[in-house]
Amino acid sequence: MHTRTGQDIRQILVKAKNGIPPDRAELVYLLDAVDQSELEMIFQAARDLREMHFGNSIFLYGFVYFSTYCRNNCSFCYFRRSNKLSPRYRKSDQETIEAAAQLSGSGVHLIDLTMGEDPYYHRDDEGASRLAALISEIKCKTGLPVMISPGVADPGMLEKLSAAGADWYACYQETHNHDIFSKLRLGQSYELRMASKRNARNAGMLIEEGLMTGIGETAQDIAMSIEMMRELQAHQIRVMSFVPQEGTTMADRPAAERIxxxxxxxxxxxxxxxxxxxxxxxxxxxxxxxxxxxxxxxxITSLIPPQSGLAGVAQSDMDINEGLRSVQEVKPVLNRIGLKAASAEDYTRWVENERSILR
Ligand code: SF4
Incomplete structure (x- = not known):
């Protein structure tokens, strides 16, 4: 049996720093790290690579969850169709624009417009046009790049959103293990969700893909997801821990270990x-x-204006009304650890550059 050594890990990390990313077996090996010194080596290498590419500048995203209506019934989600406990709202265009303007004024670099798969926007062409008009107004009012997270959308809707000025399309698979997917996203098509991301990319938008941990996945599954993200050529990739939600079929499942x-x-x-x-x-x-x-x-994502009546996703109200999910509160944390907020110009330049490669 192969014994773990600090040397093995060091070799993988040196390779990564020289531009050769870990292969599937190496990813699995790293995911098994438990020893504090092993973990620290891995985190240090990740920070070194961040610094190599981005210096000490961090991008800040404002989050506007403007409609919590959804036609789907994902087993992990507080806002699933059948959950009577979750707050159900659809903000008016005016309220959404005001929240975006407030975030923009506070210093975020992007407005992330998120919704459930709300039939009001998904039902027909008119709904898609309403969403497109909202995106245009927010772009015009804030001057910031916009990310849209509308769930699975047909190619015509994606074209419309891109033409209206959406820079990003976010759509999270959460897992690339088909069996786990079918238990999470009940009655939904794995293929259609992946295709939606490819279509958004073809329509000229940058792509965000996402994973969830603590849902019964193995280290192999995570390594496979990383390969799928590479194939998708995602521009932004996020991972979040599973948090059990009241009123869902996964409510009794333990929260994911954060490590x-x-x-x-x-x-x-x-x-x-x-x-x-x-x-x-x-x-x-x-x-x-x-x-x-x-x-x-x-x-840093999920900055939400306080007292706006807007929810978060995994933690629907944590830190929001206290004003802790704000630019003002995250900046001192960044400064304390030797980081700083980037400028809006730096972020817009990054987005424009990546989008020009797509055209
Ligand atoms: S995860 Fe998204 S698609 Fe699934 S139920 Fe929740 S809001 Fe709807």
Missing amino acids: RELLTIALLRLSFPDRLIPASLDVDGLAGLEERMHAGANV
């Missing part, structure tokens, strides 16, 4: 050193920010 998420952040950085990798405030709020940055993340 798996942190290690996966680091492995994503080793695998895709120049891509964007978020630290989400949505799992552990502001208290969980430092450890995610320590693992090699270079974007």
Whole structure:
């Protein structure tokens, strides 16, 4: 039996720093790291790679979950169709625009417009046009890049959203293990979800793919997902821990151990050193920010305006009304660990450059 040594890990990390990302077996090996000194080596290498590509600048994303209506019934999601406990709302265009403007004024670099698969927007061409008009107005009002997370969308809708100015399309598979997918996203097509991302890319948008840990996945599954993300050529890749939600079929399942998420952040950085990798405030709020940055993340997501009546996803209200998910609160954390918020111009330049490669 092969015995683990610090030397093995060091070799994998040196290779990664020289531009050769870990292969599937090496990813699995790294995911098995438990010893504190092994973990520290991995996190340090991830931070070194972040610094190599992004210096000490971090991008900040504002989050506007403007409709929690959804036609789907994902087993892990608080906002699944059948959950009577979740707050159900659809913000008016005016409220959504105001929230985006508030975030923009606070210093975020992007507006992430997220919704469930709300039939109001998905039902027909008119719905897609309503969403496109909202994107245009927000672009015009804030001058910032916009990410749209509408769920699975048909090619015509994606073309419309891109033409309206959406820079990013976010759609998370959560797993690339078909069996786990079918248990998470009940009654939904794995292929259709993947195709939606490829179509969005063909329509000229940057792609964000995402994973969830603590859902019964193996280290092999995570390594396979990393390969799928490479194939998809995703521009941003996120991992989040499963958090059990009241009123769902997975409510009694234990929350994911955070170390798996942190290690996966680091492995994503080793695998895709120049891509964007978020630290989400949505799992552990502001208290969980430092450890995610320590693992090699270079974007902070889920900044939400306080008192706006807007929800988060995995933690629907954590830290929001207290104002802790704000630019003002994350900046001192960044400064304390030798990082700083990037400028809006730096971020827009990154987005424009990547989009020009797609054209
Ligand atoms: S994860 Fe998204 S698609 Fe699934 S139920 Fe929740 S909001 Fe709907």
